[in-house]
Amino acid sequence: GYxxxxxxxxxxxxxxxxxxxxxxxxxxxxxFEVSLTSEKxxxxxxxxxxxxxxxxxxxxxxxxxxxxxxxxxxxxxxFVWEKGPxxxxxxxxxxxxxxxxxxxxxxxxxxxxxxxxVGTTGPDGSFTIELPADIADAPQSQNWAFDVTAQSxxxxxxxxxxxxxxxxxxxxxxxxxxxxxxxxxxxxFLDIVTVTPQGDPYPNAELEAxxxxx
Numbered sequence: 001g002y003x004x005x006x007x008x009x010x011x012x013x014x015x016x017x018x019x020x021x022x023x024x025x026x027x028x029x030x031x032f033e034v035s036l037t038s039e040k041x042x043x044x045x046x047x048x049x050x051x052x053x054x055x056x057x058x059x060x061x062x063x064x065x066x067x068x069x070x071x072x073x074x075x076x077x078x079f080v081w082e083k084g085p086x087x088x089x090x091x092x093x094x095x096x097x098x099x100x101x102x103x104x105x106x107x108x109x110x111x112x113x114x115x116x117x118v119g120t121t122g123p124d125g126s127f128t129i130e131l132p133a134d135i136a137d138a139p140q141s142q143n144w145a146f147d148v149t150a151q152s153x154x155x156x157x158x159x160x161x162x163x164x165x166x167x168x169x170x171x172x173x174x175x176x177x178x179x180x181x182x183x184x185x186x187x188x189f190l191d192i193v194t195v196t197p198q199g200d201p202y203p204n205a206e207l208e209a210x211x212x213x214x
Contacts, residue, residue: 032057034150036160042197043133044167051162053127055150062125063152070129070148071116077141077165079172083199090174090193094140114144121150133166141168171195171202 005019032055039050053070055063079092121127127148135142144166149159174193182188194205 028156030058030158031154031156032063032150032152032158034063034148034158034160036146036148036162038146038162038164040164042165042167044170044197045133045135047133049129049131049133049144049164049166051129051146051148051164053121053129053148053150053160055121055125055127055158062121062123063150064121064123064125066121066153067151068119068121068127068148069116069151070119070146072114072129072131073145073147074112074114074135074138074142074166075145077143077167079141079197081172081174081193081195081199083195084174084193088176088191090176090191092172092174135166135168138168142166165197167197170197171205172197173205173207 001021001023003019003021008016010016034053034055037052043049057063081090084090119127143163145161145163147161149157151157171194176191178189194202196202
């Protein structure tokens with residue numbers, strides 16, 4: 001290890017000090033590579049999520065029967081209507097009427113660590129994580145980030161990550177006011193759309209509208 005220190009003179013017999021320590025380790029090129037692939041690009045609440053790790057030696061052949069560690073981190077997913085009209089903005093910010101102090105930007109939306117575990121690659125060098133897409137306790141859709149690490153017999157570690165969205169429902173509700181300032185005793189219009197997670201129209205959705213005054 002090494003320690004580096006910097007001394008700055010401030011005046012006669014006066015100095016300011018700062019320092020830090022660091023390690024220098026020898027570099028070993030990795031012997032193998034890993035890839036992480038989701039069975040589907042996105043999932044909906046209640047479906048089964050399957051993500052597969054594939055580990056192979058650069059020299060050829062699978063990295064069979066080696067330890068694997070994994071974890072899933074969840075954070076909020078924000079829907080963007082890419083197929084929407086160019087001259088209108090629709091807000092898809094979720095709202096929970098059962099929470100008086102509901103804030104879509106608060107840290108309460110971050111579920112954090114969902115699950116973690118260990119396993120072993122099979123004879124073909126693969127390892128599959130399978131679990132239900134359960135975000136019933138989350139106020140909005142989530143992104144699940146899978147972090148997976150494989151360890152070779154020579155104690156080399158190589159990691160891979162992939163992220164998939166988990167949609168909380170079959171459709172999203174978007175709102176767009178026709179004007180942002182309304183006059184007293186004059187009608188004010190709010191346009192509402194329901195679209196699938198892929199951005200296509202979702203017809204015949206049952207909606208309940210509530211108007212709040214504050």
